[in-house]
Amino acid sequence: MMEDFGLYLVMTNPKTGYADCAKAAVKAGVRIVQLRMKHSPREEIVAAARAVREATAGTDTLFIVNDDPSIAAEVGADGVHVGQDDMPVAEVREKYPSLAIVGLSTHNPEQARAAIAQRPDYIGCGPVWATPTKDIPDPTLGVETALAMAASVPFPAVCIGGIDADRLPALIRGGARSWAVVRAVCAADDPYAAILRLQSVAREAAR
Numbered sequence: 001m002m003e004d005f006g007l008y009l010v011m012t013n014p015k016t017g018y019a020d021c022a023k024a025a026v027k028a029g030v031r032i033v034q035l036r037m038k039h040s041p042r043e044e045i046v047a048a049a050r051a052v053r054e055a056t057a058g059t060d061t062l063f064i065v066n067d068d069p070s071i072a073a074e075v076g077a078d079g080v081h082v083g084q085d086d087m088p089v090a091e092v093r094e095k096y097p098s099l100a101i102v103g104l105s106t107h108n109p110e111q112a113r114a115a116i117a118q119r120p121d122y123i124g125c126g127p128v129w130a131t132p133t134k135d136i137p138d139p140t141l142g143v144e145t146a147l148a149m150a151a152s153v154p155f156p157a158v159c160i161g162g163i164d165a166d167r168l169p170a171l172i173r174g175g176a177r178s179w180a181v182v183r184a185v186c187a188a189d190d191p192y193a194a195i196l197r198l199q200s201v202a203r204e205a206a207r
Contacts, residue, residue: 001155002101002121004177005031007198008158010066011052012036014186018048021185022055022063024192028199029060034081036066036182038135049075064103069096079103079121084111089118103158107138112149112157124180125149127161128171131182147174165201172205 009030014021018035025033035052037045049065053075056063064079065072069092072080079101080092087095089102104120106112107127115123127138128146140161141149150157159171160180171179181198188194 004156006178006202007195008032008034008160008178008180009185009195010034010036010160010180010182012038012182012186014191015189016191019051019055021191022052022061024190024195025185026056026059026061027192028195030195031060032062032064034064034066034180035077036081038066042068042071045071046075049077053077062101064101069099072096073098081105081124089120106149108141109145109149109152112152116153120155122156122158122178123149123153124158124160126159126180128159129162129167131162143170143174147171147176150176150178165197168198168201169205172202 007030009025011018011021011033022033035049037048049071053063062078064081065077066081067086069080069087073096079099081103083105089104092102101121103122104115105124106115112123125146127140128143130140146159156178158178158180159176163179163181164184184198185191185194
């Protein structure tokens with residue numbers, strides 16, 4: 001069973017490119033990076049995934065591909081993250097046994113409770129705050145609901161959606177142990193420095 005992992009980096013259009021962003025995450029000791037390239041051609045996703053796999057291979061940083069277990073398996077990723085409308089968790093495990101980790105997005109308390117029967121390795125709880133990274137965003141949860149969802153499941157739960165260095169302390173003080181960012185790192189000119197700042201903010205808030 002997975003343990004809580006602190007910062008979970010979702011990489012979408014990083015300013016420095018996917019490989020360099022992944023290298024920054026490895027250098028900073030980030031436990032999990034996810035490649036999320038919505039609407040990109042498959043060959044572009046595969047190429048980026050191979051570069052990220054190369055950057056994370058042999059390190060303590062796990063590599064997850066968003067949505068597509070076939071790409072995740074093809075490039076030798078550690079796992080895949082699926083949404084409510086993607087391939088069910090059990091089917092992913094049956095068809096792609098090489099993927100050790102299957103994560104599942106949840107957007108309300110009902111979906112979080114239903115996830116317990118599916119037994120993913122972790123769930124995402126969000127969006128906590130409004131975020132522009134989704135074409136059709138789900139209703140925002142707020143800190144209290146997101147944390148309640150995280151506490152309701154027997155596996156790690158990652159709070160996601162609009163999280164940055166200013167908002168992170170409210171989650172940490174509320175008990176969040178795993179949390180994901182996208183723009184707070186991907187929009188930075190120096191992703192390594194951005195990651196270190198987030199990690200520092202989390203440590204201070206946890207004191």
